[in-house]
Structure formats: C-alpha cells, structure tokens
Amino acid sequence: xxxxxxxxxxxxxxxxxxxxxxAVQADVFDQLTQETRKIINESLIPGAEIRQCxxxxxxECVKEMKDQAMGCVDxxxxxxxxxxxxxxxxxxCFSDKDDMLATLLDCFEHNADSCLAKHExxxxxxxxxxxxxxxxxxxxxxxxxxxxxTLSNSIKKIVDTIGEFGxxxxxxxxxxxxxxxxxxDKKQCQPLIADKKTRKSLKTCTKKIDxxxxxxxLCECTVKAGLNELSQYCPMLxxxxxxxxxxx
Numbered sequence: 001x002x003x004x005x006x007x008x009x010x011x012x013x014x015x016x017x018x019x020x021x022x023a024v025q026a027d028v029f030d031q032l033t034q035e036t037r038k039i040i041n042e043s044l045i046p047g048a049e050i051r052q053c054x055x056x057x058x059x060e061c062v063k064e065m066k067d068q069a070m071g072c073v074d075x076x077x078x079x080x081x082x083x084x085x086x087x088x089x090x091x092x093c094f095s096d097k098d099d100m101l102a103t104l105l106d107c108f109e110h111n112a113d114s115c116l117a118k119h120e121x122x123x124x125x126x127x128x129x130x131x132x133x134x135x136x137x138x139x140x141x142x143x144x145x146x147x148x149x150t151l152s153n154s155i156k157k158i159v160d161t162i163g164e165f166g167x168x169x170x171x172x173x174x175x176x177x178x179x180x181x182x183x184x185d186k187k188q189c190q191p192l193i194a195d196k197k198t199r200k201s202l203k204t205c206t207k208k209i210d211x212x213x214x215x216x217x218l219c220e221c222t223v224k225a226g227l228n229e230l231s232q233y234c235p236m237l238x239x240x241x242x243x244x245x246x247x248x
Contacts, residue, residue: 009196035139036202043132050126053189055115055148061183064110065173072172079165083158084226090207100209107205112198114191125194130174137170154229224226 006234053061116122141163151159177183184190216238223231 001041003206004230008182024045027054037199039132039135040127040198042135043127043129045126045128045199048126049123051189052120052122053115053184053187054119055117056193057187057189058109058115061187068176069169069173072176074163076168077110079168081162083161087227090222090227094226097117097214097218097219100214104205104209107208108201110192111201111204112193114197122184126190126191127193129184133170133174137166140166152229158227158229212237213242216240 077087077091080090084090144159144163177185180186216234219230219234219237223234
C-alpha cells in the first residue's frame, strides 16, 4: 500500500538517522506512529472517492514501487561521498539491515487489512501519493534536525547529508512516476488506510525489532565505513541496546 511504500522509500533515510536520535529521545517510535498518522491524514483528498484495491493489485503495486525506490537509492547513494571516503562500505552497513526492514514492512502489509480478497466496487477516500512521499521526507528531516540541535557540527553535517539523500530519492521516485502516474493510478484503485488499524499495525510491527540493539551495531559499522565522528556515541548506543534487551 502507499503508506508501506512511503515507509519503504524513506526507511533508508530513517534507518540512517535512527542510531543518532535513539540516544537523544527514547520515544522516537511513538513519534513515528504519530507522524505517520499525520502524514496520512494530511494526504487525504477531500471529497474524492476511489475503488479499494484487491490484495493482488496491492501486491503488484507494492513490488513495482519498491523496485523503483531501490533504483533511486542506487542513483542517490553518491550523496554520501560528502561524508565518507568509503561510501560502498557504508552502503553495506545498511544493506545488511535489509532483512530487518523487510520484516517490518512485510509485517505491516499483512497486518493492515488494507485490501480486498476479490474485486468489489467498494469506494474509499484516496490519498495524494505524491504529497504523502513529500511529507514523509520533510517530517523525517524536521524530526532529525530537532533532535540534533545540541550535537556537534560534524554530526549535523551527517544528518544534513542524510536529508539530501532522502530528498534525492523522493525526487527520483516521483520523476519515475510522472509520465504515466503511479501503479495505483493506472489500476484506478488504492488500499484502505484506516487510522486505528494503521496505528495498531505500526505498534505491533515495530515491537518485533529491537531497534536499540540494531542502532549500536549500525553505529560501529558506520564508524568502520568512515563516519569517525560517530565513534563517541557507539558505546552509549550499545549500552542502551543491552538495557533494552534485558527489559524485553
């Protein structure tokens, strides 16, 4: 569904910043849930209707849009040349977390009850997909900037580069779909994004992943890949991850 693809597209940017902000603010995932709801609500098209997709249609569009987004990640990764002399090694740090992202996104897709088993002329309120992606990137950048105000200039440069990367991916993705419209536009349907169900699914699925533990591992990997400025945060992030694991 669109919200899955929005999450998928910006997940690379989010996962790049998460090990920075997790040490600053513990309720970051509560904020993610709240921001996702806001993005969905702000992207709804007033007074409009569209057919709700079948699960087969949704699956086809999710795959197409994921492939497009990943192609844009390839195109935009050179942005990280500004902060790392080993961009390929840095890329591997996050590629190694692809299974974690896939688990999160697959869980969300299967728990959101957004599609119909068979074709029906059931009408729902559509969202502006272009606007949803734009808002997603803007919110991540805004949240990251807010949480890193007290950090050093070198860390801010990393966050700024991540923001540029996210914007590049968004622009690339939108451009790929400008000529003929998004997959859902061509099928003339969209998935149902129910606020309560979306919130519950996000909460359920984020609990399946120990983000605090992942943040510590990711921090160490990025330092080895050239982001030496982050080395001071890795011990703290590992400690937070160990405490989180004991509580779980």
